[in-house]
Amino acid sequence: MQGIWQWLGTWMPHLMLAPIVLPMATAALMLLLNEEQQRTKTILSTGSIALGLVVAIALLQWSDHSAAPSVYLTGNWAAPFGIVLVLDRLTALMLVLTSAIALAVSIFAMARWFKAGVHFYVLFQFQLMGLAGAFLTGDLFNLFVFFEIMLAASYGLLLHGSGRLRVQAGLHYIAINLAASSLFLIGASMLYGLTGTLNMADLAQQIPLVTEADRALLHTAAGILATAFLIKAAVWPVNFWLVPGYSAATAPVAALFALMTKVGVYTLLRLWTLMFSSEAGASALFGGQWLIAGGMVTMVFGSIGIFAATRLTHLAGYAAIVSSGTLLAAVGFGHPMLTAGLLYYLPSSTLAVACLFLLADAIDRWRNHGASMVDLDDEEAPFLSHELIAADHTNLDDEEQALIGRPIPAAAAFLGLAFLLCTLVVAGLPPLSGFLGKFAMLTALLSPLGLGHPLTAAPPPTAWLLLALLIGSGLLALIALTRAGIRHFWAAHERTAPEIRLTEGVAIAALMGLSLALTLHAPGAMRYTEATAQSLHSPHTYIQAVLQAAPVPNPPAASGTAP
Structure with a gap:
């Protein structure tokens, strides 16, 4: 076994390029294909995502067995001058989560939604490229580049399917993200002016050395930069765009966008634990209280929204906001045990929100006799109902129904069970x-x-407040989702049986299966997140791995040749 890991250690660093190069190459190849070759594009894209998931799992296993983060010098220049990719447990976790959701969403889109416009799978692949690059990069400039790739693809995906509502929501989405990108550039430029570097590991070394006269300017730059990420993380009051935007998007796009808010949370967690750790001198833990306050207010806003929402897509959107607020508030405390818990909660809540968006589409079609809610709200939106794999339409006469009751169609039972599981995960109920x-x-x-x-002291007031919000937000989510379930499943008597395609059912079942797997393998998953949290809050290992990574030496010149 030791020999196997040594052999893998030789090749595994090169595999770090695959999550970026694979979707980029797939998108480029699909651009060469005609729009009539949709089946080929579907197979090519789904196969590429499946291969990417295999690669992500291999990287996760490798990072779990590595004593330090793996560093890849893409230009063979040492940090902080060269472009670096860094793989640690947190990066690997996000790559696996992204690939798993992307594969389920791609399978779901096979049923209908990829036909709503052109270049769906091309944009999908560029979106995955941007996400993977944002997780892997080790410097702020390339983080901005991958953010822009991710956002440019998301603009096209949000508008996929056309329609007035999507265009209106898309304009708001583009405007707020352009503002966030501007803040990103301003904050990064100010940090570069103060420290002379944009490499994340080098920034962590330079921040304690900033003079006291420049300390306020440093904190201002960090606050501007954090605002850009907080917009992506949907913190209140700059989260007004999320629910309308995600609700207007097609179901697979909205499910993939469930990852987008987690990119903001990931970036804040990564940069905050590096730049403002307990080793950051006078700037240690700067901004923690703001993260706690912002996260808690976001939880309150999201909980009120989910309680007041009536549409399933709005419920899913507000559930994403509650999840994001929970993670931000937990990040702000800056303690390994709490970070380990939030890292376990992050994939679980993301899978549930993504599944809820897919369920909302299937349930809305059932409720509206084949049309999604977006189609009914917008006369310009295309009607995309094709042949379906129907559920059991067994009919009983009135006397038989009086004796044995009305049978539950298989498709309705499947949707009801999936909705129940989503409710349990979003509300945080056992098991x-x-x-x-x-x-x-x-x-x-x-x-x-x-x-x-201290052992003799009570937890701080902010801890009690977050505890109350965790319980209260779960209670409101339970009431809202239960009310929606009653309205859609119990109060519908004269409705025909729901009709879902096999690929749609497989995608929904896969997301719920992953959530169940997290439950069944909770001890192993918690061990992984605890190790991840310990490494995040001890950033010297990350810093040393990046700054001490040596370029590969040139091969020796052959004898008899000129130097």
């Missing part, structure tokens, strides 16, 4: 992974060792 993630965070909040306060 699924949503409950385990919240329980881990609650344990850290109440544990004296978890938040670092």
Whole structure:
């Protein structure tokens, strides 16, 4: 086994390029194909995503067995001058989550949505390229580049299918993201002016050395930069774009966008634990209280929204906001035990929100006799109902129904069970992974060792407030989703049986299966997240791995040749 890992160690660093190069090459190849070759594009894109998932799982296993982060010098220039890619446990976790959701979404889109416009799978692949690059990059400039690739693809995906609502929501989405990109550039430029570097590891070394006279300017630059990421993380009050935008998007696009808010959370967690760790001198833990306050207010806003929402897509959008607020508030405490809990909660909540968007499309078509809610709200939107794999339409006469009752169609039972599982995860009820993630965070909040306060002291007031919000937001989500379930499944008597395609059912089942797998393998997953949290809050290992990575030496010149 040791020999196998040594052999893999020789080739695994090169595999770090695959999550970026594979979708880029796939998108370029599909651009050479005609629009009539949709079947070829579908097979090519889905196969590429499946291969990307295999690569991501291999990278996750490799990072879990590595003592330090793996560093790839793409131009063979040492940091901080060259472009670096860095793989650690957190990066690998996000890559696996992205590939898993992308594969399920791609399978779901096979049923209908890829026909709503041109270049769906091309934009999809560029979106994956931007996401993977944002997770892997080790410097701010390339983070901005991959952010722009990701956003440019998301603009096209949001408008995919056309229609007045999508155009209107898309304009708001583009405007707010252009503002965020501007703030990103301003903040990065100010940091470069103060420290002379944009490499994340080098920034972590330079920040404690900033003079006191420039400390306020440093914090201002960090605040401007953080605002750009907080917009992506849908923090209140700059999250007004999320629910209208995600609700107007087609179902597979909205499900993929469930990852977009997590990019903002990931970036804040990465940069905050590097640049403002306990080793950052006078800037140690700068901004933590703002993250806690912003996250808590976002939780309140999202909980009120989910309680008041009536449309399933709005419920899913507000559930994404609640999830993001929970993660931001937990990040702000800056303690390993709480970080481990939020890292377990992050994939669980993301899978549930993505599945809820897919379910919303299937349930809305059932409710509206084949049309999605977006189609009914917008006369310009295309009607995309094709032949379907129908559920059981067994009919009984009135006497038989009086004796044995009305049978539940198989498709309705499937949708109802999937909706029930999503409700349990979003609300954080046992026994699924949503409950385990919240329980881990609650344990850290109440544990004296978890938040670092003395054994004889009570938890701080902010810990009690977050505890109350975790419980309260789950209760409101439970009421809202239960009410929606009653309206869609129990109160529908004269409705025909729902009709879903096999690929749609497979995609929904896959997302729920992953959530169940997180529950069944909770001990192993928590061990992984605990190790991830420890490494995040001890950034010297990351810093040394990046700054000490040596370029590959040139091969020796052949004898008898000129130097």
